[in-house]
Amino acid sequence: MFLHRSFLFASALVGTLALHAQFTDDFGDGDFTNNPTWEGDASVFIVNGDGQLQLNNSVAGTSQLRSANTMASLNDMEWRMRVKLGFAPSSSNFARVYLVSDQADLNGPLNGYFLQFGEAGSADAIELFEQTGTDLGSVCRGTDAEIAGAFDVGVQVKRSAAGVWQLWVDPTGGTNYALQATGSGTAHGSSSTIGVLCTYTVSNADSFFFDDLYAGPAIVDLSPPAILDVTAISATSVDVRYTEALAPGAIGSYDILPFIGVASALLDGVDPSIVHLSPTTALTNGSTYTLLSDGAQDAAGNTAGLVNTEFTYFVPLSAEPREVVINELMADPTPPVGLPEVEFVELHNTTTTKTFDLADWTFSDGGTPVALPSYLLGPGEYVVLLANTNLGAYGSLPNKLGLSSLPALNNDGDALALRDNTDALIDAVTYSLDWYRDAVKDDGGWTLEQIDPTAPCAGPGNWRASNAAAGGTPGAQNSVYAIVPDVIAPVITGVTVSNATSVGVTFNETMDQGSVQNATYTLSPAIAVSSVLASTTSAQLQLVAELVVGTVYTLSISGATDCAGNAIGSNSIVFARPEPVEPGDVVINEVLYDPVVGGSDMVELYNRSNKTLSLAGWQLANESEGEIDDIIPINSALLLLPGTYALITEDVAGTLALYPQSAADRVVGSDMPSYNNDEGVVVLLALDGTSLDRFAYSDDLHFTLVNNPEGYTLERVDPDRPSDDNTNWQTASDVAGKATPGFRNSQYAETPAASGELNIDPAIFSPDNDGFQDVLTLAYRFEQPGFVGTMSIFDIVGREVRRLLDNQLLGTEGAVSWNGITDEGDKARMGPYIVLMEVYDLNGNVEKYKRTVTLAHRLER
Template sequence: MHMKYILGLLLFFPLLIFGQLSDDFSDGDFTNNPAWTGDEEQFIVNVNRQLQLQSTGEGLSYLSTPAEFEDGTLEWQIWVRLNFSPSDNNNARIYLTADQPDLKQPLNGYFLKLGESGSNDAIELYRQSGTVEFLISRGADGFVATAFAIRIKVIRTEEGQWSVYADAAGGQEFLLQSVAEESYWQAYNTVGMICKYTSSNATRFYFDDVYAGPPLIDNEPPALSTLEVLGLTQLAVNFTEMVDQSTAETTSNYFSDQGLGSPEEAFRNPGKKSQVILTFPQPFEEGKLYNLTVQGVKDLAGNVMNMASLPFSYYRVKAFDVLINEIMADPDPPVALPNYEYLELYNRTGYPLQLTDWVLSFGTSKKLFPAYTLQPGAHLMLTSFEAEQSFASYGDVLAFSSFSLANSGSTLVLRNASGEIIHAVNYLDTWYRDGVKKNGGWSLELIDADNPCGEAGNWRASNAPEGGTPGKVNSVKGSNPDAGMPEILKVSITGPTSIQVFFTETMDSLSLINISRYQADQGLGQPQSLQLMPPFYRSVGLNFSIPFA
């Protein structure tokens, strides 16, 4: 992760310019340029080039670094992620300035506190004098009440006004959290962070993109990020930062091929100023792939974007368009992959599919997807926040605060934003077909994506030397068509006018729902109504108008 804003040669020589500090840990080291000191043995720079707490047990760990401040308006920025719900016993303090490097001792300075008792945790700004703390301002209640990854910006004017901003998504779209006047001020010479934690959270603090100094200057243009189809004529264009309203709403700055041309209306989202909603005069054709080209849009600092294009399509997702493609339910003992559980999804269509507000359920857990577009033929890993950094090098990852799979006998159900079942799997450890691999360290892989209902006959243990294939083609991929015809397994009477018909395999719900396909003898005729039995559709309930004799 890297800061978008730069000032002169600050990014390359963070301590060589008086009055400025910047560190994005991209060198993989926190002991030089600049040197962070304190509980060094309890921190690492992880594979994502983030500073991470790496401790054990219950404790209080800190790092700090020198920082000299000039007169005038000052700015601080930091990206912070706490992979747990904060509390009085598990929280972080970000020292904006302090008069000594040992943050565990009584000191004078200013800090942000992230975490408190109850469920209304907010970003709080304090002044500390010795061991006494004075609350200066408090942000929105509940903003940091659950696990979060946010970016914080603090501005202090020479006149003593403090303004605290934050972006809940960790980007640069800052919203004001609090503002207050505080006349007392002393610019000390230390910046740092301190983590208070119990044993379960001893590795769940992350920090990045630390800046302290004069207000940052934005010299980088905005870029096109993602596209979201909102309806038959509407398209949401997402940029990497907030954009200027005038250029963002200039319709001639947008052009689509396939005869669409420019939109008739462009409207910057007032609640998300990095997003522009386009309305075209004619509807999109389902299944047609379009390319939108964008140019001339400026950010709030006046930087003009480079011309860019992205594909989009209007496509109504159907069952089995996205598959649960790989299951790592028991990663321990690991073979050569990170020791974390994961699932892999696969887009088997030729269209980019929006997974926003999709839900994956297993057991009592339901995981709501954030905004995300899964490209044609692409894979997506689902795992925990804790495991996200470990899988980042394997491909795209969506992470959740927790992600725990049963080793065997669990039902996984993937639903789209409308609640329709896209794919479901009820896996067992017998599917490994290997007595050794089922004991841990190996994933289950789907063999033939064109046979998504193949169940046990279409899954087996991975053959990859690493133990699995997260983010890439399955090692067991091959042709494995369903050549057998489904049969009726049994029929059970469930009431005086109702029966339930069981089949030997998972059925197509669209064929099951056709009531004309069912006929009973002895004068019963066709059923009056029926009930499908999701998520696997291995049976159907039929209701007749005449009681059984």
């Protein structure tokens, strides 16, 4: 059922209505058999769910429905209807609506008038015909080609007492009719039947629709025209659309407030329900105005009074990257602190002059993007994205936008992307738990907030947990908001070598991609760069010749800037083509297995070979009951030049915060096996599963006087000594900050070259864990293998305080260390000590070696 505008009948028509019955049917009762009664091919017609009379056949044919409608005279009569065909009409598929007929059978000879919808060719128009018997004559014809395709039209037909017919049409299916044609037809002056006749092929047997039929005395319009809508077409053109056609010369007066005015007002030449206004002053995009209109008249002379109508001038603008930003997100709302327990994402317009329509923008977390509905986001404004099902939780929040579904935000991290309606990337955020910078708040209930939303190079350092008492600031300025200009130059953080002619370089912050693409890259020794593939964080260089194994190159870069325009600072880095790794090339050099609360395990590797190695393909693992398990690939291709380090940890930001002394460029973020906090085994594997090193750790290896090893690393004393030599491991120095991530260990002590069979270094040592001469190293060397030895430490009166070797088979050379702790676990007293080493072989040869050392303590004041 299509409801048209309500009209009133003139009181002068009361007498006429008594003589001429009024026929009307909008099929709102869902039935065409009563009130009024329709007859004919009733079995192939239905009233559909939209309250429309619909042909519903399954074969080709010609079908009709008709209803009795007695009109003793056609003078000053009117007919209205809505007709819809779901196809392009033709000579085989067309409809007729009989306004007047003196016969019940509409498909036979009759006297009357009908409207035809459809004809041969492509100029189909609505046409009014006069029929006498079987002879047809055109009375008037509407606009050519108006119904050449599928259509839905509203039609009004009027006949005067003089026999002049008028055809009025609304091409939108409504009642805002415009006059299309007039003609004369006086052959027939009465009627007994009204009806519809459909001719169709099988493909269109269910695509004829009729509604809102009226036949009776002309309806007198007593309602003034009303404004349907006001549309700003451009900054200098505004259209006012009325509910009906206006009378030419009486279109009213207009003004636009504030301070705009109207220079001219013109009635549309095709659709007289539209008035075109030309503002005196150009409109401002994104602004809302008030239109004052007064005195508009319709064709019946009804005049509208003064009306105020608000409208907004908005032209969608294209957003540049980060003009709209992902500004705040609630990834883990449980347990709630003060906000509703639902996830949300806040967007912020960072511009001062632009308004954006978010229609058909998308938001995603790596899965299927979710489309945003239309929403005007003005300069500096915020909007909170919520799932439709969660809108009620933020019922009082005005600036919220419901989505069919909000992608689930992972508690521990996710990659989010905001794209405009052309799929251009506007902003992206890849967050992790590190970004909270708060071990309590990252457990839930607090949002992540951006510090400086205008920062062009936003990254992890530009985010932190909210400081708001409620746990976040949805729809408002962030609690951590601050303008932080970027004046720091970017630096090169690493080089990877994919193959002999492909080199990758990474930077420490978001770069200007164009500058990275066009930068100058120089290698020394010289190899030319043939092509560059740049991103915002890296560049892949293709070389014209192969890198030579064993040659160390220096890569220098000039012309690259970060996205804030800062030119690259430290612009050179050394690298080499990596060689295959073999057992013994790399060792486990430092281990943190018992981190502080909120910290992360760490494993440091050291390249003790003279080769350049790559972490690509290496794996860390656990060992349980002699079996390798929990194998985790190291997610990095960092190069290890001879004598360099790499620290592996899951939480880079947290590690750098807890251990600020770390060599940041040697810290690698990667998933890791889970290591026990008291004892376990760290295993390093090559890509093919070959064991490169293995270290069995335990609390017993820590310096005895460290009461709680939490947060302390175990450091390898000498990378050239075996990993299973327990005396080769020592607690990291307090002075060094409990760890030395990415650089030489605080307890490093090179094993002295044996000048005889036993050598000591240093002669005076101070085991106070300050990182200076904390460990005594005792190196031995024999010219022949096969010796078994015992090594003990005695105090000045000859008491044994520590046994370092106990009848152990020795190699031709080796070393052990003493950290000043006795066999009872006590700290040895200050003073001189005797080192006695006794060795023998199977031939009965016995040798004794004696050395004197001094154990010193720091004097307390």
